[in-house]
Amino acid sequence: KSPWGTAERRLMAARLKRCVVRRRDGPEQHGVAASCLRELRDKACGVLAIDRAREPITLVLAEDGTIVDDEDYFLCLPSNTKFVALAKDEKWSGKSLDSGTCWLSESVDEVDSAAGKWKQLARQLKDDLSNIILMSEEDLQVLIDVPCSDLAEELVQSETKIQVLQDTLQQVLDRREEERQSRQLLELYLEALKTEDSILSKVAEPETAPRKEMDMVDTGSSSTDTSATTVLSDQVLAALKEKPAPELCLDSQDLELVLKEDAAALASALGWDKQKAGALQEACDQELSKRLKQVQTLHSLRSTSKGKKTLPWGDWPSSKRKK
Numbered sequence: 001k002s003p004w005g006t007a008e009r010r011l012m013a014a015r016l017k018r019c020v021v022r023r024r025d026g027p028e029q030h031g032v033a034a035s036c037l038r039e040l041r042d043k044a045c046g047v048l049a050i051d052r053a054r055e056p057i058t059l060v061l062a063e064d065g066t067i068v069d070d071e072d073y074f075l076c077l078p079s080n081t082k083f084v085a086l087a088k089d090e091k092w093s094g095k096s097l098d099s100g101t102c103w104l105s106e107s108v109d110e111v112d113s114a115a116g117k118w119k120q121l122a123r124q125l126k127d128d129l130s131n132i133i134l135m136s137e138e139d140l141q142v143l144i145d146v147p148c149s150d151l152a153e154e155l156v157q158s159e160t161k162i163q164v165l166q167d168t169l170q171q172v173l174d175r176r177e178e179e180r181q182s183r184q185l186l187e188l189y190l191e192a193l194k195t196e197d198s199i200l201s202k203v204a205e206p207e208t209a210p211r212k213e214m215d216m217v218d219t220g221s222s223s224t225d226t227s228a229t230t231v232l233s234d235q236v237l238a239a240l241k242e243k244p245a246p247e248l249c250l251d252s253q254d255l256e257l258v259l260k261e262d263a264a265a266l267a268s269a270l271g272w273d274k275q276k277a278g279a280l281q282e283a284c285d286q287e288l289s290k291r292l293k294q295v296q297t298l299h300s301l302r303s304t305s306k307g308k309k310t311l312p313w314g315d316w317p318s319s320k321r322k323k
Helices: 002-017 039-048 072-076 100-107 114-127 129-134 137-145 148-155 159-204 234-242 254-262 264-268 275-305
Strands: 018-023 028-034 059-060 081-086
Touching: 018 039, 028 039, 039 059, 039 072, 039 081, 072 159, 114 129, 114 137, 114 148, 129 159, 137 159, 148 159, 234 254, 234 264, 254 275, 264 275
Parallel strands: 018 081
Antiparallel strands: 018 028, 059 081
16 A cells, blocks of 8 residues: 555545444444535445435434535534434424434433443533433432543543532432432321321210211223223333332433323333322323423523634532532
């Protein structure tokens, strides 16, 4: 191989942009490298086996469905940008941005290793630090446990700033635990009040007063009805059933799935009555609304801060808590 050939190949490699492409309804993703939009379209048609009769294809951003048809815009996109290839007459059908959790749509893929998972979560923080609010407790703990030097290298930040970030993650985790404990104490207090009222009412009743038998009323919600089904995963159902204040454990996408469930199906899956399942959905609704309001507040503050595109890393307060 001649020196000129080696230099030429290096120059070509430097011009190539790494991209990830997939079909609209297919979970399978392919990595390709292209120097321009035309080359990316050609390679996408090849790796995704799109019939030439259905060309030309349209490339859109997997994040929000933005059509990418400008060469300069393509060159400005970062490496590993995810694209959806739409064949002729196909339209993009991603999640609505109104929910504030569209970034989670790409995070539900199975992660093969712990290293892959923390890197995926780190990329979410690199895009927008306010994603901390929408993460589950498990995801927060994963980022807290990552060595500071590794996380600093992944996010291209100093270890001092990463330490501040991890302290902030620990604060968020601690606040959720404190809120859970407060709710448990409140529930115990209310239960004690109900027990006390029940005892006092029994004492106040005349001993000679005849007891009225309560007729059983068929409400049509038999506990043996197992025909209702749910799309929630076993992991989410276990958290809802076993953990106190489960809405604090789940990430925002799982909270949305709980809210979308039919109350009867949710009650059947958990072995609860409809009233208890409805109370759970209300708690999930309140928690999701609170998180989205916090995200909107941060975005509003960011937009008024001299047009900055990302939240200032240095503005996160130092935590006095120890991990």
